[in-house]
Amino acid sequence: MCFGRSSIPFIMITQIADDARPRLSRGVRMQIDRRTGARLLLFPEAILELNETAQEIVARCDGRAVDEIAIDLAEHYDVDLVTIRRDVRETLRDLQQRRLIEFE
Numbered sequence: 001m002c003f004g005r006s007s008i009p010f011i012m013i014t015q016i017a018d019d020a021r022p023r024l025s026r027g028v029r030m031q032i033d034r035r036t037g038a039r040l041l042l043f044p045e046a047i048l049e050l051n052e053t054a055q056e057i058v059a060r061c062d063g064r065a066v067d068e069i070a071i072d073l074a075e076h077y078d079v080d081l082v083t084i085r086r087d088v089r090e091t092l093r094d095l096q097q098r099r100l101i102e103f104e
Contacts, residue, residue, distance in 0.1 A: 016089050018067035021104040028100050030058055041100055057091045061101060066092065
């Protein structure tokens with residue numbers, strides 16, 4: 001996975017649809033650490049530092065569908081769409097298991 005250690009419990013996740021629209025869960029916000037420049041997800045009683053891939057994905061959880069996020073990243077970084085779709089889904093699935101994002 002693409003995250004550091006955390007004590008957040010995991011939940012079982014079903015398939016993520018292309019048209020699902022991820023957003024940060026209630027009580028979760030993204031903030032940039034002023035000292036290190038790292039992007040962090042802040043939530044009650046915990047902090048999760050995101051790696052570069054997760055940062056780019058979470059930054060696009062602004063009402064766009066999962067497939068729109070993947071297409072945007074594939075175009076921006078000039079990478080294979082199939083590969084980026086898999087990475088986006090894996091990251092979103094991990095965040096959803098940690099209850100940091102939810103889908104509309």
